[in-house]
Each structure stands twice: as structure tokens, then as C-alpha cells.
Amino acid sequence: MSNSYPQPGAWDAYVARRSVIKGGAAVGAFAVGGSVLAACGGSDSFSGEIGSASGTLNIGSNASDPAPQAGLQAVVNAFPNADVDVVINTLDHNTYQENITTILQAQDDDVLAWFAGFRNKFFADQGLVGDISDVWENITGLGEGFKAASTASDGNQYFVPTSFYTWAINYSKKLWGENGYTEPTTSDELIGLAEQMMSDGVTPFAFANDGKWPIMGTFDALNLRLNGYDFHVDLMGGNGSWTDDRVRNVFTTWESLLPFHQEGANGRTWQEAATDVEEGRAGMYLLGTFAASNSEAFAADMDFFNVPEFDSAIGAGALDAPIDGFQMVASPTNEAAAKEMLLHMSTPLAQDAYLSEDPSVVASNSGANTSVYNDLQKKSSELASAATGISQFLDRDTIPDFAGACGDMFAEFIENPGGVDGMLADLEEKKVAIFADFNAG
């Protein structure tokens, strides 16, 4: 039970580095936003109890898929304060994310679904989301790591983590059982397994990149294995060069693995790739554990293992484990109710309610009922708690503008690996320009 959250050390290290990286820029931005933040932080102090608020509370949500939508509804249904009228405003996942800045500035909703780490901190530093340190004073069961992932440059908290999932190599138990494959623990074993699969007529790795984000996970995994967690976080933070030999080495390794991957990934959706794994045409698939949501049959048949070690000096301790949760807008219409709801969302009561509808993620609260976890959730939870470093996934770990440039470059690379040097030089040039704009803004 106590293992159901990531190790504090990993999160602390993660956020400590982030603060250093963003510190310089944040101070300038914060000086301007300070008055706004002060206004919402102190004026309406939070009692720490759920029950005194009333009125209407608006929650903005990107949970447009059936399971997460039902999950959020269950959380709201379990809210112990019946005096508050809760309205959930759901937008399509992509629309919500593309319009998040407009949604934040309109301030129509009090509480908004969002992502931990860099993407929450950025808005906090801009004065667009509200300080909820007083809610955090009353939160129990969330480890230091989660608190660190919710803390902005000023040391206050702006986010309530509710759940997370992990990225790993997924496979079909049925196919593996029939062919007698076993989980590899080193890169040599992984390549040996891939060769075995080739001779069995199975494509070793399913591969898809529709939307230009799924293969970011492959880059993250290889960079974490070959260069380690600190190097990866630095690179995402705009420090370190993309023309560095160590980055080049990631692409050399990636290129050597490409023959084991499905061709034409840029024209395939992850759902199609997951179906290839499910139906035994492909042996493994590096993706978030949400791969299980592709079908009920696959959810029952899927298992996964951590990306194996590539360099014994680096180990296999670091992984992507994105955290989802909620933030409050800077000046909510109903601040008392918003804070009560955020406190509620951090509790085992709310998280159990959510997981009863959407079992594809793992609860953030250590008090959540892990006895109802399925095997995948248990394994995810164990994987994260054993991690020595946790990143959030490339498009959550760096400036969105730059994540887009990386997405383009990776997509180009898998089609034309021979041209990688030119692409990396180009990406480095873009990085310099994008980070300069970002730090000036």
C-alpha cells in the first residue's frame, strides 16, 4: 500500500532541477504576476474542512473519453458537500489542450483538469492559476514527490495530483506464452529477443506516430537509458546541446533498432499498432499503459516490462510517468468551493471513486484502495515506486513549442535516419531561438 506512489527522492530531484532551469526566467515573470497571486492566496483563507462552501462550482474537463468522463462524474458524486452545485464542462481532449490559455484567461471555470510539472508551473509563473498552498496544508497521503511536482518557482503549490500512469514495453501474454518469450533485462537480451521474434515471423516492435507524439516515448526511454535521468532533464530544460555526441548516440542506437520496428509509423495510429500487438503480428510496444484501453480483450491479455538497461553504469531506474490532476484558476468565482473540491480530489474517497470507472491509471494517494487494482495497476505502481528518476513525457517536460519541433524531427528521423546530423543541427538552432523567446517572455 505504501508503495503506491513514486519515491519522494525521485520527484524532489526532478523538481529541484526544474527550478534551477526555470529560475532565472521565473523571477522576472513572477515580479509582475505577484500582485495577482497575492490577491487570491491570502484573502479567502481556507478552513481545511469540506462542508462550509455553497453555490455553484464549475469544473473544466478534458475527459472526453467515456471512462475518464464517468470517473470524474463519480468523483463529483462522492463530494461530501451537498450545498455545492457542481457543473462539469467537458471539452474534447485536443480542443481543451489547444485552448487552455484561452480557458485560463476567461476564468469561467473554477477548477481545471491539467498536468503536473512544467506545464502547471508555467501557468503558475504567469499568474494564471491560483495558489492552493492552504489546501495542501490539509492534504494527507500524497508523498513529497507529488508535492514537489505541484510546486511552482515561488515555493507554493498550484496543483493537486490525482493519478498517474507509466510508460513501458507492452506485450500480449498469449503470444509470449505460446512462443516462450521472457522479459529481457538488458539491451542485449532485448535485441536477442527481437531477433528471435523476427525468425518467428513476428515484427518485434509495433510502431506508430500519428499526431507526432507517440514516438517521443521511444526517445525518452533511450535517452534515459543511455545518458541518464539528469542529462535528460537538462536537455529538456534547454541546457545541453542536441548536436552533442551523447544525443547523437541516442539516435545511432535508435537507428540500429529501427529494422526491428514496423515500417510506416508516421501513417499509423497508436490504436492500430496496439491492435497489431493484440492480434500477435507484433511482439512488443513501447507505449503508456493506456495501451490497455484499446480493447477489453487486450486489457486482459496485456502485460508490460520496464525498458531494460542499456548501460550498466546508468541502470534502468528512470522512466516516464505522467501525472494528471487539477488546478484552480487565479481568480475563481467560487474559491471556497474550488478549494474544498481540490481537497476532496486528493482523498482516497475521491480517487477510489475515479478508479472504479477508469482502471487504466494509478491513484496518487497512498491511502487509496489498492486491493481493487488489477495486475497492470499493481505493476505500474511498483514500477513507479522503484524508480530512481521520473520524467513526465517529452511534451510535458519542455516548452510546448519546442516539443513540437522535437516531434517533427523524430518523425523525419524514422523515415530518413541517414540525415540525422542535419536534422539535429536544425533542431538545435530552433531550440536556441525558442528558449530565448521563452526566457524573455
Added chain:
Amino acid sequence: MVGVPTFLHVSLIWVPAICTFLLSFTNWNGFRFDNMEFVGLRNYKQLFTVFEKDLYEALLNNAWVLIFLFVVATPLGILVAYILDKNLRGTAVYQSVFYFPVVLSLAVVGFIWKSVIYSPRQGVLNVLLNRTEEGNQISWLGDSDQVITLVSDYGLSKNFLAIIAPMIWRHVGYIMVLYLAGLKAVDPSLREAAAIDGSNEWQSFKNVVFPSLKPVNIVILVITVIEALRVFDIIDVLNNPIGTDVLSILVTESILGESSNVGRGSAYGVMLLMLCFGFVVWYLRSTFREDDA
């Protein structure tokens, strides 16, 4: 009386256009005005030095759309309209069929082309071509190899050609309806006279019908150019795979979403504005010259 339309036109078109122009000289993340920083021509310089591949690819792709709509889609739309104007049996059915793509919602268009037609394993095309096996599939939307190469990295990529197909599919119906309306207004005695003079079908279209439809032809020309310049939606619903950027995609990518780069996005927007402007100036000049003559 002209006050209201003038006010609307200025406030909804000229003010935003001028703002975009001004914003293209700034570095701004779109949050607070005091974050805005004047950077002169830097954004433009960056477009041509740092982001040049994106920009040239987009300009070229816009040009390809214009060429394909102009050379393939528009003539096809006119041809369909001309045939359907002949009161064939069931002409209403044919008209509906051709016009259908224009009416469909974009979500449906995206589903049809991405999941039904181009999907590597279950897609209609690969199934018909018997190319659904692992390693044998045609990646319609994912293959950015060039069909036509102009200079080293620039040309027409295979997947952009695959995206132009649904654009043509929609444009044909649109042009057909416009042209059909025009054809109904052609005086039948003109065609009879041409027939009596012994001209064949093609000659009577080329020498009689087409010239008498000059106002409609101009509308169609303008619509085709505008469609090609503002093309965005179909690329977006097909998830903008690698090699398929156009100007409006670059504008949206830079400005929408988090930590947006309003300055650079506006600079892309100004490039698009210049293209539209160039067309408008050319068009007005040629119209006035003809009127003078």
C-alpha cells in the same frame, strides 16, 4: 448607410490584420501586455534562417494545392456541372452525390479518409491493392518521400499528394454547384444558334457558353485561389503528418496552445496576408485594365 458595413469591415478585417502586422515585430507569449517585447525584424529573420525549412515547405505546399485545385479540381467541377446541366435522368441524385463531400462535417471527412480509406491495415486502398501485410503496407499518410523534387529537400511529398486528394474531392462539388447555377442562366438560344452554325459540343462550350459565364468564372477563380491559400481543415483533421505543413498550419501551431509564440505566428500570418494581397492587387489591376479597354 455604408457606415455599418464599413465599420464591420474595418473592425473585423483591417484592425486584426494591422494588429497581426504589428505583433509580428514582437516577442510575446500572449499572456500579459507588459510581457510584450519589441524585437524589430527578428521574427522575419528567424523565419528565413532558423525556421526556413518549415516556411519553404509550407509555401510550396500552398502552391501545390493551388496548382491541383486549378488544374484538376476546378475543371472537373465545371465538367461535371456541364454534363449534369443536360437534364440527364436522375440528375438530382448525381448532384447530391457530388455535393455530398461539401456538406459532410470535418470530423466525418477525417474519419472517412484516415480510417476508412488510408488506414494501413484496414483501409480500402490497401485492401484493394492487397498491401495489408506487415512490411508490405503502403503508408499513405506517413510517407513523406518526394514524388516531384524541385531542389534537394523541397518538392511534393507522397503524403501531401494523399492529402490533396480529399481537397479535390471536396472542391469538385463546390465548383459544380456554383457552375450549375451559372449554366442555368445561359440563354438556350445561344447554344441553339451555335449548333445551327455547325459547332460541336467542345466548340460551343469554349466559344459560346464559357465566355458568356465570365462573372461566374471570376467567382470560381477567386474561390479557388482563396481555398488554396487558406487550406487548413483537411490537413488538421488528418493530423498534419510530417511534410504536410501549410502556412495556416504554421500560424495555428505557433499561436494556439500553451506558451504560444504570438510574434512568430503573426510573422507567418503576415506572409499569408502578403500572398493574398498580391493576388488581390493582380486581380484588381487586370479587371480595371479590361474595363478601360
